[in-house]
Amino acid sequence: MPQPGEALPRVSRVQDRGWAWVVLAATVLVQGLTLGFPSCIGVFFKDLQSDFQASNSETSWFPSIMTAVLHAGGPLCSILVERFGCRLTVMLGGLLSGVGMVASVFSRSISQLYLTAGFITGLGSCFSFQAGITVLGYYFIRRRALANAVASTGVSIGLTLWPLISQYLLDEMGWRNSFLIFGGLLLNCCVCGAVMRPIPLPPPASSSPSSSSPSAEGAPLSNGNPLQHKEQPHLSRSAACFQTLQKYLAFDIFCKNKGYQIYTIGVSWMVMGFVLPLIYLVPYAILNGVEERKAALLISIIGFINIFMRPMAGLLSGLNVFTGRRIYLFSAAVMLNGLSNLICAASAEYSILVLYCLIYSVSMSVVGALIFQVLMDVVEMNRFSSALGLFTILESITILIGPPLAGLLVDLTGHFSYVFYASSFFMVSAALFMGVSFCTMEAKNKLKGTQKPVPENPARDKYAEVPTEPESDKNGSPAAVYVTSI
Template sequence: MAHEGEAAPQISRVQDKGWAWVVLGATVLAQGLSLGFPSCIGVFFKDLQRDFQASNSETSWFPSIMTAVLHAGGPLCSIVVERFGCRTAVMLGGLLSGVGMVASSFSQTISQLYVTAGFITGLGACFSFQAGVTVLGYYFTRRRALANALASTGVSMGFTLWPLLSQYLLDEMGWRNTFFVFGGVMLNCCVCGAVMRPLSAKLPALSLKSSPGHLAEDVHLSNGNTLSHEVHLRRSRCDSCIQTLQKYLAFDVFCKNKGYRIYTIGVAWMVMGFVLPMIYLVPYAVLNGVEERKAALLISIIGFINIFMRPMAGLLSGLKIFTGRRIYLFSVAAAFNGLSNLICAISTEYSTLVLYCVVYSISMSVLGALIFQVLMDVVEMNRFSSALGLFTILESITILIGPPLAGLLVDLTGHFRYVFYTSSFFMVTAALFMGFSFCTMTAKNKSKESHKPTPENTSRGKYTEVPTELGPEKNGSPAVIYVTSI
């Protein structure tokens, strides 16, 4: 216990100041390199389709796999972080991303591209992004909300710069050499990870590789008050498997918490349509006579507006008027985003496409700012990490199948316009499902409270605000969580 008393002042000296801001800068860059990267894939769509003689559906599997692995790799990233720390996870992610892109430049078939640029690069981006977000929780306490808001601008900057860089390099040297160069660019994530010094190196009693539960267990072990390592090793594989699933995938929360179940299903359905414009907008514009560089600029417009709109959306959602109502703001933004896709389907004039990008990016910013805040509202924070694991797994499945199905629709009809109709359908129906379901659930809960106010039942499945800040005694060692973003 003496070690804990000595360690706390040391933690306070490094948090929220000094090197913490260097770590924040590295996280911004890592987010731009990793999560922002899939935004440029549409630039290469037609070239890949031509060189590999692949259909729209076959070509769209490549970005689908990359984006799905980026989301689904959350539990694996969490295990790596707990085992080796955030610095190692970010550097490993940069190495995987770089190797994946270099290997993809030598791909001879579209199937090889699925593995190299899709799976390997996607997993590397997942490690770099999610471990980078996690480390902010250790370096920031009082200014953690500000740090996460600033870090999210890295994604928006990635959306802005990646398409422009991609189009320029594609015109100059072709997609193979461009992918080779991208491999070197992605290795900069290793540099970002190198500056993320683990606090555990100085404070062994507060190791970053342990969550609060593990930390308490380690303290008990050091005092001889718990089972020895030999007893832990004798646990059955079945018990270990159940504990692992409960830790990283909250199936029990999904079954018991109606609000979490509605929100998870709604978002999983929504992302089937949400990712489609980012993949098909550039080839849609090029096919309708827009010059390739101007088409790539459309994605950059979306990213540029996101730089300013995401922090504003975060501040807006923090107003008291939205307390307990963020899910409805999220649903409205999803419906607005879906309806905006009809602008693309109506006209292919470049000015109309620019207008579409502006409208789309505003609603996209609100969705990106609220998606995990709403999840925190419907799930207790002590189960947030495992609830997020199941949330991202289900989300990744629909992300994986959405673009190929849309590509198949294009192959059958011959019109990209149907992609945007499909996107509108998924977004609007998901918004209606979540909005009406939560409204009905809230009304039923109020009715039950008025007739039979039982404290044990009023919290189950009810949409309420759950405190997101840890208590003062836990600020030194926040839980290791994995976070994804739209």
């Protein structure tokens, strides 16, 4: 039976070295399999539409549901991680994803596809992705920022490979057999989850000898699944419900923190347009005479540039000149992303579409690298997890309704170009709203000439730079979950 003093060396031998790098490699693969997967749906858009005799709006609900559930399942994933740990949650997600895609092979209507490939696969992808990111916080302490940056490249690799694989499989065996193979590929998340084994944590340094001498069976595990739970005082049902909402959905922060309120509304509006090109670019190109494989290559170009640009964007945002100003860099990237859609709407020539992909991918990389970094700047780190829960829930609602509305626009007008005009409108208006609102808020604070009273939340009522480095780990858990979901 190990003594308390023996636990610390064991943890130091695991974190930031050795098996931690295997876990990081597994997380990269999980991100490529889950977050990168929805990018290939546009390849199947016309075939699904033809097979099910569905309109553009009806067909677009399928990728919308998948992407929305992938984001909205965050609070449920957090509960599973606390109860069962990251390892089992990732494996459960892989199982759900695979089962959802295999079940979709037997769909006889587009509505059945909403449930199987949309809801079930989306929920499984959410569990695998977010639990995989969470486990990095336990395996990496000193090199956590590096680990998160490397893990985010998995999304870009997935964006690059999924469309090419999808187009090849579609040409060779049709969409049903392709989905069957996808089910087998997504089951690899179970393999990745298996290597994310929990590690024992040392007792808190401040613990007294009498309170820090549990047996090995009672030592907490560093994947969010302690073997012993503290006894909670008896609470009424309403109080327990309120406490749960407060923990996972930060409505109090939304009401009191002006910066969080502006940013959440702005990003929720932004994503209505942000996801549209990834869904409609391939069918738009094919409709305008571009060969199918070349059309699928457009999404791969976006993913390939993201592999290099996303880490560079992260390094750029870390420069001292952007300290306290990341929101403006983010707003500028959103503005550029929105304006780039006008290029695509103006012409469907392949060379113009390639130029569009280059500009779109650069701005997309900056948006993806900063979206959660800015959120860390406007809320305290000890409330980041709950702020992230509400943030992703609201974001998922607009992700859900954006593509179907765009599909309805195509059905009414008969022109795919209106999708890109709509995307440009959402992106540009969101960029202006966030940039002007934060600028106005800072100007008001300067006119007051005083800082707000010392509060519980220093980010309240103004945009404030909040340290993103975690405090010394009291129980080995990460101070925040650094998520890269865009």
